[in-house]
Amino acid sequence: DTGVSQDPRHKITKRGQNVTFRCDPISEHNHLYWYRQTLGQGPEFLTYFQNEAQLEKSRLLSDRFSAERPKGSFSTLEIQRTEQGDSAMYLCASSLVGALGQPQHFGDGTRLSIL
Amino acid sequence: QKEVEQNSGPLSVPEGAIASLNCTYSDRGSQSFFWYRQYSGKSPELIMFIYSNGDKEDGRFTAQLNKASQYVSLLIRDSQPSDSATYLCAVNTGFQKLVFGTGTRLLVSP
Numbered sequence: 001d002t003g004v005s006q007d008p009r010h011k012i013t014k015r016g017q018n019v020t021f022r023c024d025p026i027s028e029h030n031h032l033y034w035y036r037q038t039l040g041q042g043p044e045f046l047t048y049f050q051n052e053a054q055l056e057k058s059r060l061l062s063d064r065f066s067a068e069r070p071k072g073s074f075s076t077l078e079i080q081r082t083e084q085g086d087s088a089m090y091l092c093a094s095s096l097v098g099a100l101g102q103p104q105h106f107g108d109g110t111r112l113s114i115l
Numbered sequence: 116q117k118e119v120e121q122n123s124g125p126l127s128v129p130e131g132a133i134a135s136l137n138c139t140y141s142d143r144g145s146q147s148f149f150w151y152r153q154y155s156g157k158s159p160e161l162i163m164f165i166y167s168n169g170d171k172e173d174g175r176f177t178a179q180l181n182k183a184s185q186y187v188s189l190l191i192r193d194s195q196p197s198d199s200a201t202y203l204c205a206v207n208t209g210f211q212k213l214v215f216g217t218g219t220r221l222l223v224s225p
Binding site for chain 2: 031033035040041042043044048050055056058089091101103104105106107108109
């Protein structure tokens, strides 16, 4: 059972550039989540997919952020015109379907640094 | 008031002692509760989850939930230096997303 896979692990870019991250969930998990974590804080929810449908987006997800999950498998998170404040760890998690909140399993994250 | 509150610590315990980590939450509609361990520079790792009032034990870990008091705790018995990490409490309010506390840093000294 392979875990959640994220790519790249680290991304360093200049302010104003666009970046895209990829997440491959655990194969049988059809719920996929994106979170952002800054130093000293817990992860903050960004968005959630059930299969290919994006069902919830946080107000943290400005119009510079877009996420997709074509075909309900892997997901991408794109940040356009990056800003200094976008520097953070971007975490992807996946879970099974369930009436109660099922445990979410996290990938290793993508650490984004904006120069 | 923050939705999920934890004491940031550090909580220092000697090796072999019981570490008690606490978390309170504000949404009475919260349905499920999770404890994650996070080592520095790493991603959160699921330790325990609990849905019903009472205790749930898994090895050296016990999660305790009191919905009336809106309180959830994690006990770590026979603490080891390798348990030194930040412990994140997370709450699912019924909308799939998890709301995390800021975490409690645990230091276990040999």
